[in-house]
Amino acid sequence: MAGIMYGIGVGPGDPELMTIKAVKRIRDLKVIAIPHKDKEICTSYQIARQAVPEIEEKECLCLHMPMTKDQEALRKSHEEAADAVIARLQLGEDVGFLTLGDVSIYSTFAYLAERVVKEGYEIRLVSGIPSFCAAAARLDLSLVTGSEELHIIPASYQISDALKLPGVKVLMKAGRQIEAVKEEIKKNGLSAVMVENCGMEEERIYKSLDEIPETAGYYSLLIVR
Amino acid sequence: MAGIMYGIGVGPGDPELMTIKAVKRIRDLKVIAIPHKDKEICTSYQIARQAVPEIEEKECLCLHMPMTKDQEALRKSHEEAADAVIARLQLGEDVGFLTLGDVSIYSTFAYLAERVVKEGYEIRLVSGIPSFCAAAARLDLSLVTGSEELHIIPASYQISDALKLPGVKVLMKAGRQIEAVKEEIKKNGLSAVMVENCGMEEERIYKSLDEIPETAGYYSLLIVR
Structure with missing residues (x-):
């Protein structure tokens, strides 16, 4: 067999x-x-x-x-x-x-x-725990409640349409484009938190858009609302 | 303390x-x-x-x-x-x-x-495993790859805008409105699979839109693409 x-x-x-x-x-x-x-x-x-x-x-x-x-x-x-x-x-x-x-x-x-x-x-x-659930837990944050929509967006592609969606946007693997991503979030008047290398030794947490640095690792995840 | x-x-x-x-x-x-x-x-x-x-x-x-x-x-x-x-x-x-x-x-x-x-x-x-990950696993299906977007939508509210989004749509707790939900998916020319009570004793799986019944339990989740 x-x-x-x-x-x-x-x-x-x-x-x-x-x-x-x-x-x-x-x-x-x-x-x-x-x-x-x-x-x-x-x-x-x-x-x-x-x-x-x-x-x-x-x-x-x-x-x-x-x-x-x-x-x-x-x-x-x-x-x-x-x-x-x-x-x-x-x-x-x-x-x-x-x-x-x-x-x-x-x-x-x-x-x-x-x-x-x-x-x-x-x-x-x-199944395994997705990074966005673990990142929310690491920040003691709920992602969505009630009628809110949750959008998971691979941020190494284009994100400008996605940022206009209602509800909460998770930008995955945003590291390499972090400057452009920050710019786009700012332009849309949204706020963001970021977890880099969630759950790993090199984990770093950024609790606002202003804290997010100009360079970031591949495993960087933003929660935008 | x-x-x-x-x-x-x-x-x-x-x-x-x-x-x-x-x-x-x-x-x-x-x-x-x-x-x-x-x-x-x-x-x-x-x-x-x-x-x-x-x-x-x-x-x-x-x-x-x-x-x-x-x-x-x-x-x-x-x-x-x-x-x-x-x-x-x-x-x-x-x-x-x-x-x-x-x-x-x-x-x-x-x-x-x-x-x-x-x-x-x-x-x-x-963190815990979200129902949509477990439902995909139960169906031996990938939800998203590469540049695809994943949209998690609470289907007990309105879904017509959400169904027009690119990528994969997960409709959560669609049970109570299942007839209207099926109708809307059909109207948009999309396909769907459904898991009812995923991982529980009363679990049921529906591998196409046509298989999905006219009544369904509260914990029914559709994967639409």
């Missing part, structure tokens, strides 16, 4: 934000796949290791999945990674792919899953 | 979707508050009990917080509930308020927190 590929969300950084289900699943699996060449510097692996030390005894399938906007390079790396997983599924081995935050929200797991399913194999998703 | 009020997200239904942090926090607390008169029929309490059986030995502060759109009745019940919590904080006792899904997204905790903070007490939030 062919193996199953599990997508496992490990949450945004704090290992205690992993779910009981994710911990159990990792314990039960023999093969763990990560979107990185080196587990020692792979964020999702390092989070999981703190909650499930036994992960060190498992085989680690290190998939090279560089972050790039070059569509052809992306397609090729997703294809090669999926093929490496499929080779194990064919042997009847289950594979658990670790992903930062939740597995259904902006995870590279989606690309692997598409190909793995197309080739006739089964997948299962194990 | 005054106590702290913890808002604890227990996830949408499956007790294994509780985080390690939520389990530990509940174990450490002596007083657990719930938004219900009776813990035996309080959903968040029943979820937590399955993951943390020791909860039964703790004092349960049963707060009467009925769901209503009557603003005056809501304000009064929130105020009374907050006052009951504050009475314990004044005694130096920590109180953990259980909430379905994540504590920062459409949780009654927000109303309690507002009053508790105003009265000078500390709060802390413990």
